[in-house]
Amino acid sequence: MDQGAGKFLLDKPLPVDLTAAALFMAEKRSLSLRVFSLAPSIALYKEWLEKGWEIRRSERPAVGKRLITDPKKRTLTKELTSLLEERLPERRILLLLNRVASSPLLYCPQCRRPLLCERDGTPLQQEEERVSCPQCQGSLPLPEGCPRCGTPLLSLRGKGIAALKHKLSSLFPDQRAEEYSRKSVGRGKREEEVLESFQRGEFPLLLGTDLAVRPFHLQNLSLIILFYPEFDLSSPDPAASERLFSLLTSLAWMKAESAPLVIKTDFPDLPLFSEFLADDFEGFFSRELELRKKMGYFPFRRFLTLQGEETPGGIRKLKALAEKIKPHEGDPWELLGPFLPSGKKGLFPRFTLVTTSPEALWKAIHERVLPSTPPGFRFTVDRA
Ligand SMILES: [Zn+2]
Ligand SMILES: [Zn+2]
Known part of the structure; x- marks a missing residue:
């Protein structure tokens, strides 16, 4: 990076966080900036376009x-x-x-969602030619494609x-x-x-x-x-x-x-x-x-994960807390899960919350979830 004559020049691809830091500095000092990047993140690229940065992707012969x-x-x-x-x-x-x-879940690689039980939103698990719901024990034949977009489902x-x-x-x-x-x-x-x-x-x-x-x-x-x-x-x-x-x-x-x-x-x-x-x-x-935009993903929406302990009691506690944050009419979020660990180490039962308004969700978590959180229960924020 060369800081001269009011200009930053990034002449090689930088890690995204470093690029963000350079952008931040340039903006604070009202400097102009040229960015060379191989494949920046979507949110960052959107920001660059909105700010009118000049963006040039590096040109180098790529392999076959x-x-x-x-x-x-x-x-x-x-x-x-x-x-x-x-x-x-x-x-x-x-x-x-x-x-x-290695997972019994089925995914749509286009919508990037697991196949969910229509009754309770739990990710369905594949068993040979059928799928079943670990929550309500419902079972149905293996669907041909994603119910939203028809893309063939991905089995792991x-x-x-x-x-x-x-x-x-x-x-x-x-x-x-x-x-x-x-x-x-x-x-x-x-x-x-x-x-x-x-x-x-x-x-x-x-x-x-x-x-x-x-x-x-x-x-x-x-x-x-x-x-x-x-x-x-x-x-x-x-x-x-x-x-x-x-x-x-x-x-x-x-x-x-x-x-x-x-x-x-x-x-x-x-x-x-x-x-x-x-x-x-x-x-x-x-x-x-x-x-x-259509699916309501980042940067249009944020994700938040409620994560519990890997014990039978832990799952019960987690479900009780998820119950408290279930969206009421007009609440700007969606509750997906529970995602139950499939015997893999380091995986915990969890729910995912998707929201257009992290502030409203945070407020609700403070008011509805925190007061009844049992000791030892953790929830983590993803991409806040
Ligand atoms: Zn179910
Ligand atoms: Zn799909």
């Missing part, structure tokens, strides 16, 4: 990128297998699959990292694949060792299973395959799509000019993918903004 899909929904298609065979002698193949992929069953590893080792028994995630390697030395050893070509396949860990500094990759990025959209978090767009953009920009980026997806028709392939951030931005 394409989608691969399979009507039979196999993980490793023939096309992928032969691509792997072709690149294996060069080693340094990066495979990415978010390990979040059987697509985890274990299945991929198994397929890789049966196809390429002599090729070592190392897993790489915060959990599998821990912090510090071992993590570095795995990456360095991969970088030196001592084993050919690196399996990134935690997209929070983004090994963007790896070099001379011969192939990048991102499996089922739609899993990242299986969350009502409105930032999920911008995170995915930014991940895809960063991957395409990795120092790997010769390495194609292949996206294996069961949802080739998601607009996000065609926008990414066409390098059309503006298209992504305006469609996403429209969707958020």
Whole structure:
């Protein structure tokens, strides 16, 4: 950043928070600002446009990128297998699959909502060809698509990292694949060792299973395959799509000019993918903004999470509190849940509140919920 002649110049992509800080400073001093960014957040970009900032997206040749899909929904298609065979002698193949992929819930990757019970709003759970409600015990046949928009529903069953590893080792028994995630390697030395050893070509396949860990500094990759990025959209978090767009953009920009980026997806028709392939951030931005307006997502609405304890008593206490914040006529919020933990560690029963008016919701929480909060009960605010 160069501060001279009343001008900030950001000449390389900055982390979003740093960009926000630069914008804040520029605004305070009434300076002009040029922003270069790969894929800013939707809320930030909206703000920049409203302020009339000059926005230029950095221009750099991106690697070849394409989608691969399979009507039979196999993980490793023939096309992928032969691509792997072709690149294996060069080693340094990066495979990415978010390990979040194990949950009985069904999601609409377009509306970014789980399939909910019509009676009580509880997320339905898939059991083979049926779905059932853990709250009212209701059960119905697996619906074909999202009741709101008709998009085929996203199931997270059987697509985890274990299945991929198994397929890789049966196809390429002599090729070592190392897993790489915060959990599998821990912090510090071992993590570095795995990456360095991969970088030196001592084993050919690196399996990134935690997209929070983004090994963007790896070099001379011969192939990048991102499996089922739609899993990242299986969350009502409105930032999920911008995170995915930014991940895809960063991957395409990795120092790997010769390495194609292949996206294996069961949802080739998601607009996000065609926008990414066409390098059309503006298209992504305006469609996403429209969707958020329609669905009432951030920055048009805010989310708040009521989170309880992972005990039978905890769930009861949480439900009692949720009862108190159930919207009455005219209350500007929606109560979704309960989302019950499915045996996963670190997950707690929770409700999600969606509101157009965080102030009114906060006031109601103070008046209706806080006075009857049992000791030890926590609720957290998401994106206030
Ligand atoms: Zn129900
Ligand atoms: Zn939908």
